Amino acid sequence: MGKYEPKIIAFCCHYCAYSAADLAGSSRLQYPANVRIVRTPCTGRLEIDYYMKAFENGMDGVLVAGCEEGSCHFKDGNLLAKRRVNSIRTVLAEAGIEMERLRMVNVSAAGARPLVDYIKEFVETVSNLGPIKTKETVKNTTTGAGK
Amino acid sequence: MIVAERKTIPEMVEILKRHKKILVLGCGTCVTVCLAGGEREVSIIASALRIASKVQGLGFEVSELTIERQCDNIFIEQAAEAIEKCDAVLSTACGAGVQAIAERYPQKPVYAGLNTAFLGILEERGVWTEKCAACGDCVLDKYGGVCPITRCAKHMLNGPCGGSREDHCEIRPDRPCAWQLIYKRLKDIGQIERLETIVEPKDWSSSLSGGPRVIIREDHRV
Numbered sequence: 616m617g618k619y620e621p622k623i624i625a626f627c628c629h630y631c632a633y634s635a636a637d638l639a640g641s642s643r644l645q646y647p648a649n650v651r652i653v654r655t656p657c658t659g660r661l662e663i664d665y666y667m668k669a670f671e672n673g674m675d676g677v678l679v680a681g682c683e684e685g686s687c688h689f690k691d692g693n694l695l696a697k698r699r700v701n702s703i704r705t706v707l708a709e710a711g712i713e714m715e716r717l718r719m720v721n722v723s724a725a726g727a728r729p730l731v732d733y734i735k736e737f738v739e740t741v742s743n744l745g746p747i748k749t750k751e752t753v754k755n756t757t758t759g760a761g762k
Numbered sequence: 763m764i765v766a767e768r769k770t771i772p773e774m775v776e777i778l779k780r781h782k783k784i785l786v787l788g789c790g791t792c793v794t795v796c797l798a799g800g801e802r803e804v805s806i807i808a809s810a811l812r813i814a815s816k817v818q819g820l821g822f823e824v825s826e827l828t829i830e831r832q833c834d835n836i837f838i839e840q841a842a843e844a845i846e847k848c849d850a851v852l853s854t855a856c857g858a859g860v861q862a863i864a865e866r867y868p869q870k871p872v873y874a875g876l877n878t879a880f881l882g883i884l885e886e887r888g889v890w891t892e893k894c895a896a897c898g899d900c901v902l903d904k905y906g907g908v909c910p911i912t913r914c915a916k917h918m919l920n921g922p923c924g925g926s927r928e929d930h931c932e933i934r935p936d937r938p939c940a941w942q943l944i945y946k947r948l949k950d951i952g953q954i955e956r957l958e959t960i961v962e963p964k965d966w967s968s969s970l971s972g973g974p975r976v977i978i979r980e981d982h983r984v
Contacts, residue, residue, distance in 0.1 A: 664802070667809035703806075709771035710810040711817035750819030 621675035621741040623650045628658050630688040632680030634724035639731050646734040659692025666703050666717060676741035679719040680730060693721065713744055764792040764856040765890045766799060766876040771810045777873045778852060782821055784811065785848035786875065787841060787863065788828030789855035796890055799854025799876050801828040807854065807875060832859030838866050845870060898968030898975060904956060906947035913940035919961040
């Protein structure tokens with residue numbers, strides 16, 4: 616059986632991580648195609664609902680990439696996001712989803728290399744976790760269906 | 763306001779597992795302000811229940827709705843259609859709201875999604891503290907506006923107990939000693955002499971100890 620190719624959504628802040636992703640492209644730094652990038656004005660803009668709906672609608676992992684601590688364009692949006700991510704990881708765990716599937720990272724606009732490394736690392740983590748374990752996926756794995 | 767806290771998702775799943783069509787019903791008043799059961803929290807709880815249902819194969823069909831106030835019949839009307847359509851209601855209101863819905867819909871299972879905690883205020887962002895025990899016989903006038911029933915761990919009417927450490931309670935070291943606050947407050951408002959009067963034991967029959975309470979206002983009855 617081949618390696619599991621997860622579906623991952625990455626919410627990237629316009630002022631840092633999105634520019635870093637852009638720079639990664641210009642610098643010919645490749646990152647896995649599993650990641651769909653969504654630009655957000657600030658990671659502090661991301662309501663808890665965004666993360667929940669992402670998982671509810673079939674994402675295997677959610678990456679939140681905000682500015683480095685202390686350099687948020689809106690002063691403390693990234694710190695708000697950090698607290699929200701921490702709290703929603705608990706709710707996800709309660710609902711039966713491994714908390715490693717939601718992660719927040721901090722990169723600067725010049726951090727193309729760190730962002731690519733974070734993405735690769737996150738894709739690897741989620742790929743190792745496999746699809747979200749539901750009654751159906753567990754059944755498919757044990758019966759050999761869906762391979 | 764009434765302050766409440768969300769039950770955990772596994773607790774909710776345990777409560778709801780015998781049903782399929784579930785309505786998560788939020789309340790737009792106190793529990794919205796204390797960030798426990800308003801529209802935003804209803805959406806999060808509903809999402810978490812859908813995910814838990816998928817993971818555990820429970821077959822939940824979760825819908826969501828938030829009304830202005832669950833403890834008032836006029837507002838409950840707005841949820842009539844949604845309640846009719848579901849098998850069970852998970853109410854994220856305070857205990858009063860949950861019971862108001864259950865009384866209005868006697869044939870419908872109605873469950874509490876929150877633990878109603880206390881009457882309190884938002885002390886700072888993310889911190890709610892208890893201020894009133896709803897004892898039914900307010901004594902705040904004697905204590906400079908600081909309630910010893912609620913805020914002193916020993917409910918002392920003639921304090922302090924002598925166990926406070928660095929102005930903090932010996933039972934809950936993270937909370938200030940109520941009697942320290944009472945002393946300071948009475949001194950600040952020039953009423954320190956009030957402490958020389960011994961307060962008689964309180965009549966608790968107006969509190970929950972006297973049985974379920976009811977207030978009847980004949981001037982408002984029809």
